[in-house]
Amino acid sequence: MPLNPLSDNTLMIAVRSGNLDQMGLLFERYNRPLFGFCYRMTGHAPTSEDLVQSVFYRMLKYRHTFTGDGEFRTWMYHVARNVLADHHQQNRQRYDSVDDWASRIGGGTEADEALHRTQEREMVHEALLKLKPDQREILILSRFQELKYEEIARILHTTEGAVKVKVHRAMNELKKVLLEAHEL
């Protein structure tokens, strides 16, 4: 493997061995994708910022657990999934209601021309939320995070084939939910 001085792994290994400033480069590289992941998972921007912050906090705190054997991205998403799981655990009562969640997305004060778009977004959000959490997660990872099936397989501790099948099923499930919503 060629050692690119600016590759994720090289940077993270530098962080691990005490050059903490290199985490800044990794932050610049991944704060948006991570924010996107958290935002799509939670639908709440301030919460997502807190979660991204937590992900980087944990990566700094547990920097010694990065072995360098796998991809940095895989490790990062492992950490992010743990952070999200903890968040979900803590907010189970608060955020479990779909109505609650959806009400935070739309802006009731939005202008009329934006209303349709907003409603459509709300519908997709709601549809995503109607999926089982693991289906939602695999859709977000595969459709938004620009991760290869191979990478997702490592993040979720499964095989590439299984990921492909799960994505396919999740996509069909989402389609079903959206079609039902349109018919209503």
Next chain:
Amino acid sequence: MNCDAASERMLDWIDDRLTESERASMLAHLNGCPACRSELRDLERVQQQLGSLPVPEPSAGLRRNFYEQLETFKEEAKPRPVRKFFQTNGFRAAAACLLMAVGIGVGYWLSERSASRQQVDELSEQVRDMRQMMMLSLLENPSATERLRAVSYTRDLNEVNDKVLDALLTTLNNDPNPNVRLVTLEALVQLGSDPRVRQGLVKALGYQDSPLVQVALADAMVRLQEKRSVKPLRRLLRRENLNDLVKTKIEQSIKDLS
């Protein structure tokens, strides 16, 4: 290619992940299968809708917070100079607490110590009282050996009260055993700094009839340089049946004292 296989490949079609040959056979199937075309259209629409989900920009606060956090980690990771450590408020607070604890500890220890010292003092006082009582009662013991023992106890007494002094002087003047009287004399000479003892010893000169005690008394007078003893010593010289040896000793003593 059948419908199931086509369905499986639809996402890859959308994502443009198919190989050239897969693409060709997929296209062939779609051309002849309206159901799959419809399915693909729906899927594309879902994908489009998903893509329409906007993700807001993270606020500037995220970046600021991250770099603040990073600084904190860098601070923690730094091996801190010792002086800096001593200057931290945490250290100061800890030092203050420690000092206070030590202070309390020492105070407690001292009070404990003074308390135990007080106890020891009380105990040794009790022992002294007991020893005096024992001495006094032993002095009345018919056995000369016991009376000797009693007198020897006075050597351990730093202070002698009137009772003990009276008892010793009485023993010196009245004890039937000259050995006891000699030992008592020795004990009293030890206490020679006490004026009462000196006075008692001078008086005792008139009572002694044992030549040994007379000589020892004369010696004691010289040793204590007790001038007041000259008169009683002279009176002693005038006594009849005085041992010649004693006579010489006393004359010598009078000479030494005058």
